[in-house]
Amino acid sequence: MDKKKIKEKLEKERDQLLEELRDMGKLNIETGEWEATPEEMSSREVDQNDMADRFEDFESRSSMIRVLEPRLNNILRALKDLNKGTFGVCEICGKEIETARLEANPAAKTCKHHLNAQV
Ligand SMILES: [Zn+2]
Numbered sequence: 001m002d003k004k005k006i007k008e009k010l011e012k013e014r015d016q017l018l019e020e021l022r023d024m025g026k027l028n029i030e031t032g033e034w035e036a037t038p039e040e041m042s043s044r045e046v047d048q049n050d051m052a053d054r055f056e057d058f059e060s061r062s063s064m065i066r067v068l069e070p071r072l073n074n075i076l077r078a079l080k081d082l083n084k085g086t087f088g089v090c091e092i093c094g095k096e097i098e099t100a101r102l103e104a105n106p107a108a109k110t111c112k113h114h115l116n117a118q119v
Helices: 003-024 048-084 099-104
Strands: 025-028 033-036
Touching (some): 025 048
16 A cells, blocks of 8 residues: 555645635634635625525535535544554454555545444
8 A cells, every 4th residue: 555645645635625615614713613604795785685695605605514524524534544654444343444445535434344334
């Protein structure tokens, strides 16, 4: 297994996710969680329809962030594991995760056998 290649892949995915998250919200430094940012109000005279649109937009940003954030955290964890040298070990059985599986998904937490196990 080429760890350098895997690290590069993870870092690339991390940067892409960060870029997407920055488009939709900002990182709350106090909680360490990403939050959707509402669009700037350009005018004080905002009618009801406009308010509804903004709300929908904010809701869709929030739900995108809820999808992206766990993916980002997963990648950050995998990068941490790489640095600690504990990368590629199944969280359930402690055995090495199959190389093919890691190549497909470097942030995988479990071996093929424990693919559907709840961690
Ligand atoms: Zn396992």
